[in-house]
Amino acid sequence: xxxxxxxxxxxxxxxxxxxxxxxxxxxxxxxxxxxxxxxxxxxxxxxxxxxxxxxxxxxxxxxxxxxxxxxxxxxxxxxxxxxxxxxxxxxxxxxxxxxxxxxxxxxxxxxxxxxxxxxxxxxxxxxxxxxxxxxxxxxx
Numbered sequence: 287x288x289x290x291x292x293x294x295x296x297x298x299x300x301x302x303x304x305x306x307x308x309x310x311x312x313x314x315x316x317x318x319x320x321x322x323x324x325x326x327x328x329x330x331x332x333x334x335x336x337x338x339x340x341x342x343x344x345x346x347x348x349x350x351x352x353x354x355x356x357x358x359x360x361x362x363x364x365x366x367x368x369x370x371x372x373x374x375x376x377x378x379x380x381x382x383x384x385x386x387x388x389x390x391x392x393x394x395x396x397x398x399x400x401x402x403x404x405x406x407x408x409x410x411x412x413x414x415x416x417x418x419x420x421x422x423x424x425x426x
Contacts, residue, residue, distance in 0.1 A: 333411035334404050337367045338394070343414040344370070370410060371397075380410040 336342030345365030349357040359365035361375045370377060372384035382403055385393040397403040 330398070330404070331408060333408040334398065336411055337371070337407045338398060340367050342367075342411065343418060370414065371407060377410060377413065380406050380413070382406060 330338070333342075341347050344367050345354050345359060346357045348354040357365055359369060359374055359376075363369050363373065368384070371380065371382050373381070382397060397407075
């Protein structure tokens with residue numbers, strides 16, 4: 287049974303959200319970790335959601351909205367969330383070992399369900415926000 291404030295929403299929106307999560311262009315990173323849309327909240331904090339969706343202080347996201355002129359990290363690689371947590375040379379204390387490309391969906395699920403990995407991700411996102419000018423190329 288759903289909470290009272292969500293009872294009317296269940297039958298209408300859940301199938302729509304489930305369908306939109308399965309479209310590869312939208313919501314695919316979240317779908318790899320949470321394959322079903324549901325009305326119960328996840329135990330994730332805001333930095334973890336920003337990391338998983340790629341929204342937030344990452345150059346690839348900021349370039350999409352023309353806030354940054356480049357989508358590169360300060361080290362020259364593509365500045366997406368996966369780069370910062372697996373291979374960025376500027377943030378070696380927050381790195382998590384990355385698996386092979388064919389096991390990437392499983393890697394996302396393991397990392398996002400591991401409390402230690404999620405703590406590293408929270409610290410990483412906070413560090414990126416605080417030291418934005420050091421990690422990213424110059425603004426437009």
